[in-house]
Amino acid sequence: MxxxxxxxxxxxxxxxxxxxxxxxxxxxxxDIELKETTVADWESYDTVYIGYPIWWGIATWPVNNFVKVNNFTHKTVIPFCISASSGLGESGKLLAEMAGTGNWQEGIRFRSIVGESDVKAWLDSLEK
Ligand SMILES: Cc1cc2nc3c(=O)[nH]c(=O)nc-3n(C[C@H](O)[C@H](O)[C@H](O)COP(=O)(O)O)c2cc1C
Structure with missing residues (x-):
């Protein structure tokens, strides 16, 4: 299907x-079926960014099956979201629980109208 x-x-x-x-x-x-849950060369990544819009204060649930089926062992996982007004809230923590593996970090929330430069600035700050 x-x-x-x-x-x-x-x-x-x-x-x-x-x-x-x-x-x-x-x-x-x-329990939303996804077109694809595998990532090419998954084993080669040390850090995984998981991005999603917020729905009713939590991560869009189509993301759930992606985190459930992938193995994040030995990976740093950084959640980030976009929303109209809500913060990141517990969305990252809930995804971490669903995943069951991975070293999940506190992520960040962007406004829906976020620009590329805001995202770049955030990524640069993580690399320092
Ligand atoms: C079903 C649904 C629920 C939403 N719930 C929230 C919410 O609880 N808090 C919030 O700040 N934004 C909420 N939003 C707004 C989305 O986070 C917003 O649409 C998303 O950031 C994408 O931005 P865009 O619609 O401008 O593309 C919701 C949107 C939808 C479609």
Missing amino acids: LPIRYTNADLDWTDDNSRVVREHNDESER
Whole structure:
């Protein structure tokens, strides 16, 4: 079965019957099939950045199956998110628990309108 993409209507959080609202209300609906969960040369990476938008204060749940199926042992994992107003909150911690492996760091939250230079500045600050 192919993954089902989210349409704009699916993402309408103001509609009580939209896909995201149903998934938000019922955790058992959040087991989202992904097109791809493997990363080429995964073993060769020491650091993995996991980025996602925030939905209702947590990471978009389509990310869950990516962290669940990959092995982060011996890797540094850095979460980062974009949101309208919420902070990173517990989103990174929850993903770390789902992953069960990896040395997860405190990540960062960017505004939805983040620019490339903001991201570059953050990456540069991590390398120092
Ligand atoms: C279903 C849904 C739930 C959202 N929940 C939150 C939220 O709890 N807090 C927040 O700050 N932004 C929330 N947002 C806004 C998204 O984080 C925002 O859409 C995302 O950062 C992507 O930005 P863009 O829509 O400008 O591309 C939500 C968006 C959607 C679609």
